[in-house]
Amino acid sequence: MQTFGWPEALFILRSAGWTLALTAIAFFxxxxxxxxxxxxxxxxxxxxxRFASGYILVIQSIPVLMVLFMSYYGLSALGIELPPFxxxxxxxxxxVSAYLAEIWRGSIESVPRQQWEASASLAxxxxxxxxxxxxxxxxxxxxxxxxxxxxxxxxxxxxxQVVGFVDLMRAGMLVNNATYQAFQIFTLVxxxxxxxxxxxxxxxxxxxxxxxxxxxx
Amino acid sequence: xxxxxxxxxxxxxxxxxVLKGVSLSVEPGQVIAIIGRxxxxxxxxxxxxxxxxxxxxxxxxxxGHTMTQDPKKLRELRKDVGIVFQSYxxxxxxxxxxxxxxxxxxxxNVPDAEALRLAKEVLAQVGLSDKFDSYPDNLSGGxxxxxxxxxxxxxxxxxxxxxxxxxxxxxxxxxxVLIVMEKLAKGGMTMLLVTHEMNxxxxxxxxxxxxxxxKIWESGPSKELFANPQTPELSNFVKAGAH
Numbered sequence: 001m002q003t004f005g006w007p008e009a010l011f012i013l014r015s016a017g018w019t020l021a022l023t024a025i026a027f028f029x030x031x032x033x034x035x036x037x038x039x040x041x042x043x044x045x046x047x048x049x050r051f052a053s054g055y056i057l058v059i060q061s062i063p064v065l066m067v068l069f070m071s072y073y074g075l076s077a078l079g080i081e082l083p084p085f086x087x088x089x090x091x092x093x094x095x096v097s098a099y100l101a102e103i104w105r106g107s108i109e110s111v112p113r114q115q116w117e118a119s120a121s122l123a124x125x126x127x128x129x130x131x132x133x134x135x136x137x138x139x140x141x142x143x144x145x146x147x148x149x150x151x152x153x154x155x156x157x158x159x160x161q162v163v164g165f166v167d168l169m170r171a172g173m174l175v176n177n178a179t180y181q182a183f184q185i186f187t188l189v190x191x192x193x194x195x196x197x198x199x200x201x202x203x204x205x206x207x208x209x210x211x212x213x214x215x216x217x
Numbered sequence: 218x219x220x221x222x223x224x225x226x227x228x229x230x231x232x233x234x235v236l237k238g239v240s241l242s243v244e245p246g247q248v249i250a251i252i253g254r255x256x257x258x259x260x261x262x263x264x265x266x267x268x269x270x271x272x273x274x275x276x277x278x279x280x281g282h283t284m285t286q287d288p289k290k291l292r293e294l295r296k297d298v299g300i301v302f303q304s305y306x307x308x309x310x311x312x313x314x315x316x317x318x319x320x321x322x323x324x325x326n327v328p329d330a331e332a333l334r335l336a337k338e339v340l341a342q343v344g345l346s347d348k349f350d351s352y353p354d355n356l357s358g359g360x361x362x363x364x365x366x367x368x369x370x371x372x373x374x375x376x377x378x379x380x381x382x383x384x385x386x387x388x389x390x391x392x393x394v395l396i397v398m399e400k401l402a403k404g405g406m407t408m409l410l411v412t413h414e415m416n417x418x419x420x421x422x423x424x425x426x427x428x429x430x431x432k433i434w435e436s437g438p439s440k441e442l443f444a445n446p447q448t449p450e451l452s453n454f455v456k457a458g459a460h
Contacts, residue, residue: 117269118306122320122372123295125288132319136310 004181009188015171016192022157022167025089027150030096037101039130042108052101059098065159067091072163088160092153099149107142108134140211147204151197168192218281220245220376220407221266226275228261235261236272237431243409245375248402250418250439251411253428254454259411262428263378266409267298280375296324299369300378303385305361307353307368313340314349317368325372332371339367343397359390363397370401377401379410395421415458419443427451 002008040052059067072087082090111134119133161170172189176182221243228236235258243249251259264270266279268291277284282294308316317336321327327335340346343363353361362382369377379398383391395414399421402408412418418425419439426436427450435442435451446452 114302114304114306115308118302118308121267121269121295121298121300122368123292123324124320125292128323132323133308140310 002178004175004179004184008175008179008185012168012171012175012185012188013192015166016168016196018166019154019157019168020196022085022088022092022160022165023150023154026092026096026157027153029089029093030100033093033097034100034104037097038104038108041101041105056098056101059094060102064091064095064156065162067094068159068163084160084163084165087163088157088165092157092160095156096149096153100146103145103149104138104142107138107145110141111137144204144208144211147200147207151200151204154196154200155193219243219278220247220280221409222276222278223262223266224276226262226265226272226277228258228265228270228272235431236265238275239428239431239433240275241426241433241436243376243407245407246405247424248406248408248422249410250422250425251409251428252413252415252418252425252454253434257428258431259428260380263300263380263409263411266376266378267295267300269300292324296372297375298378299372299374299376300380301362301365301369301382303381305353305358305365305385307361307364309353311352312349313345313351313353313356313364316353316364317371320368321371335371336367339370340364342370342400343367344393357390358386359393362386362394366394366397366401376407376409379408379412381411381413383412383414415443415455427454429454 037052037056040048041056043049043052068087068091071082071091072084075082075087115133115137116129119129124132157167158169160167161173166174168189172185176185179185219242221241223239223241226236226239227234235256239258239262241249251263253259261270265272265284266277268284271286279294280297282290282297284294285291307313308319311319314333314336317339318329318332321332321335322329337346337349340349343366345360345363345367348356348360348364353364356364365382382398383394386394391414395417398408398410398417402421410418410422422439424436425439425442427434427442427446427448429448429450435446435448442451443455446455
């Protein structure tokens with residue numbers, strides 16, 4: 001029987017790299033989509049608003065796992081084979097976009113209405129109001145919850161193992177199957193998750209304090 | 218040609234009619250005070266003049282622009298019509314200087330050097346030259362309101378609207394804002410101000426308009442109006458003092 005040693009530990013560490021990569025990709029693409037969706041949710045056009053609300057409602061109402069199954073097994077049943085990494089990135093991006101859209105819509109809406117009125121009275125266009133007045137303030141408001149969500153995302157990426165992708169969690173399980181030294185292995189896995197998430201949690205809390213201390217600049 | 222022409226304007230919020238046919242004509246350089254109880258429609262009327270509120274019937278012309286819903290035309294109108302709010306509404310993430318220079322730069326394409334010169338000029342006008350790099354949060358209410366006035370002035374408006382601009386201020390801070398407004402009035406600015414400062418209305422405004430139940434109930438030269446109210450409503454209002 002194999003024992004848990006350096007090669008196994010390195011394998012787990014490398015897989016943590018994949019967890020990070022997946023988180024980064026999903027967060028990046030999800031941010032772009034989520035930003036667009038947030039603006040659509042607040043658009044004057046009824047159809048854009050409806051489309052964005054519908055999308056967000058559907059994605060938030062089903063488990064991420066379902067999206068993952070659909071994009072991997074579902075599509076392959078239709079004859080479209082996505083490699084696991086692609087299916088995982090796409091599903092997580094979709095998941096991220098729906099949640100960030102709501103966080104950011106809330107942040108934009110919490111900028112006081114008077115800021116819209118004052119900037120409109122100064123003859124700014126809607127795009128200029130967003131760019132110079134509303135978004136800079138909304139971004140500040142949104143930072144703590146956004147970083148908080150990122151922590152959730154790091155942990156939630158562990159579901160991608162169901163399509164055969166080897167992330168940090170899956171690597172731990174594989175090593176355990178070969179060595180049965182569960183305690184050492186999952187202590188290491190847990191420590192790595194902690195090392196990633198703890199600084200982010202602290203950052204989120206720090207940002208919250210800074211935001212509360214000075215509501216503006 | 219009048220600087221502001223309001224003709225038979227009607228406005229409803231749901232089934233509540235807040236403006237029931239208001240007409241008013243303001244000549245260039247005139248200072249008009251609009252007084253009345255809360256809910257009399259005075260702030261709504263003021264906000265109709267720069268399109269922050271829409272109205273259901275009637276017509277408003279201001280500084281040669283006809284009020285419209287067309288966003289592009291509305292922006293052209295707003296370049297000529299400044300407004301100052303009760304709650305200042307400065308942009309908290311920008312410095313005083315940036316607050317003032319933003320719109321001239323991006324809506325009127327004023328070159329940076331010219332925008333800077335303009336900002337310093339209007340800040341000097343409101344007596345806050347030393348606050349150029351301060352953030353609004355570090356200023357007193359009275360200072361913030363003077364910056365808000367300066368920000369409006371930097372657009373070189375033809376008409377300025379003041380919506381209860383001293384109502385949020387501590388009594389000892391209202392004076393510094395009123396002095397700035399009085400200077401503007403003497404400088405020939407066309408001004409419409411909704412105010413609770415009866416003394417200011419009487420001494421600075423050429424004409425005072427008393428609004429009651431969505432209508433102009435009584436109007437006339439300020440001093441006469443306050444001395445000889447023609448209606449019991451205004452008489453009561455004046456007797457009750459500012460409110």
